[in-house]
Amino acid sequence: MFEKRYRLNLVFNANKIYDRQVVEGIGEYLQAAQCDWDVYFEDDFRSRVDGLAHWKGDGIIADFDNPDVEALLKDSTIPTVAVGGSYQQKKDYPRLPYVATDNAALVKLAYDHLKQKGFTEFAFYGVPSTRYSRWAIERERAFIEQVSSDGYYPNVNLGLCTSAELWETAQNNLENWLDNLPKPIGIVAVTDSRARHLLQACDHLNIMVPEEVAIIGIDNESMARYLNRTALSSVEQGSKAMGYAAAKMLHRMLLGYAVDESLVVVDPVGVTARQSSDYRALNDPYVIQAMHFIRHNACRGVKVAQVVDYVGLSRTNLETRFVEEIGCSMHEQLHMTKFYRACELVTSTDLPFDEISRTCGYPSVQYMYTVMRKNLGMTPREYRISSRLGKSSIEGISQS
Missing domain, CATH: 1.10.10.60 (Homeodomain-like)
Known part of the structure; x- marks a missing residue:
């Protein structure tokens, strides 16, 4: 009469807003489908990989933007749904049911938002290329392609990794880059966190935001939106919809339906415009x-x-x-x-x-x-x- 009580492992780093929203979407599906499942989730919110190989549960939903997690689970015999960023090349997707955020669409929304404001100069502030930042590399590529196809020059800076030891050096390097950019200019930041670095650097340099530099991030993170004096414009990912789709896909797998190598790419929610990009072309x-x-x-x-x-x-x-x-x-x-x-x-x-x-x-x-x-x-x-x-x-x- 009642469905089996499945054991589910969520492998995410919920210190990140994106992961938390994905997990929230998973929870919304479990409530909507009235799934009475046992859910295992690390108490300190980090996605530990040590015990994954020994997990004896019924299903896994995991963040495959983390290459360590992907390496452990790509050949899992337990029903697994992967969640992560989209890729330009189909061959880069794991051979598992996969739910992706549309990296190219996220960048396009941000770029189009700035373009509609009247900018003809554009820049991208990303993160250093590592095996853990494949999603960021995809966003950088999308920015370069979209800006170049419109006949504009794509100014790109990947900066330094964020750490207490490198913070001062990283901000100095960022300030030097900002100081030498053409003005006025619209900048797409790969995340809200990197966008906040830009806002702080502009403040130090007395660069007017958004009159000289307009900034838009990606994540629409509510927790930190007011850490800077200037409220940040941002593109909201469809993270909760991703979690919902992943849980629904896993449910179908547990019920015996074939979903091998299924791919679902989730559209972004849209742009939330705030002061950082509220640019108006003025001459005086x-x-x-x-x-x-x-x-x-x-x-x-x-x-x-x-x-x-x-x-x-x-x-x-x-x-x-x-x-x-x-x-x-x-x-x-x-x-x-x-x-x-x-x-x-x-x-x-x-x-x-x-x-x-x-x-x-x-x-x-x-x-x-x-x-x-x-x-x-x-x-x-x-x-x-x-x-x-x-x-x-x-x-x-x-x-x-």
Whole structure:
């Protein structure tokens, strides 16, 4: 009457956001299919390979981006589903049922996002080529091919491996590369982590983001999105969908269906655009400076007079230039910058609304409520609820 109670081993490094999301997708399938399985998962979240050869369970779902895991499991007699990155060459896939993230599609979404902003200069910041970074090599290749096919030059830097010992040297090398890139330029980072290195280096060099350098990462990692002052744009992988597909595939194998060498390539979810890529092509250098100051200081409660002092022009002169380039006054731009920051925090965090109002420079939470009702027709609480139901929209309100 009831299905057999299978024993499942998940071989992932859940210290990484991608792996955690894949595991979450596996769990969603087990709930949806009402699978009452015993799941083994390392307590400290690392994917230990020592005991894999002696695993006596019924099935395995494993991260084959790790070549050590692949070497141990590629000839496994236990039903195994591999999860990892996509490859340009079919011969590079393991001869096992395989669920892949589409590396070329991830890069294309990031590149197209920057291209649509009006950039004609592009760069890629990756990771050093090792046997553990095959997925990154695929993304680098995809970037070079896509940019070159459009007639642009692909600036590429793989940097150094991240470690406490090499951190200062790595950042110095990154700063030298950034300093010598043509500007303005859009940069695709191979992961959100590498994108954060870029943001920090730009801050040290006083390079304006996104006015001179626009940055987009890959992962859309919520845990670290606000570690830098500039909120990071990112491409979200379909990691949970990958986990769901892998669990479904393994379930079919356990029930006796043939899925030998099946390949499922999962599309990315899409781009989440934030401040780091919110580029607008501007011609007036004084307006560029004013926009940069507003982006980074509006939520600190600065006024138009402080923008004028920063740029160093008369108020009348700067206001005229600003309206001609942007289409609104500096006061209106300060207001909308705070408003969009508040909307982002309302929808992407669980922060109390009074804390959001302080963070965004509003004099009171009541004032923030008034602003959101005026612009959205709903309170912050209603907006948070509707956004999580997929019903919110602030289209038609300029965020330039």
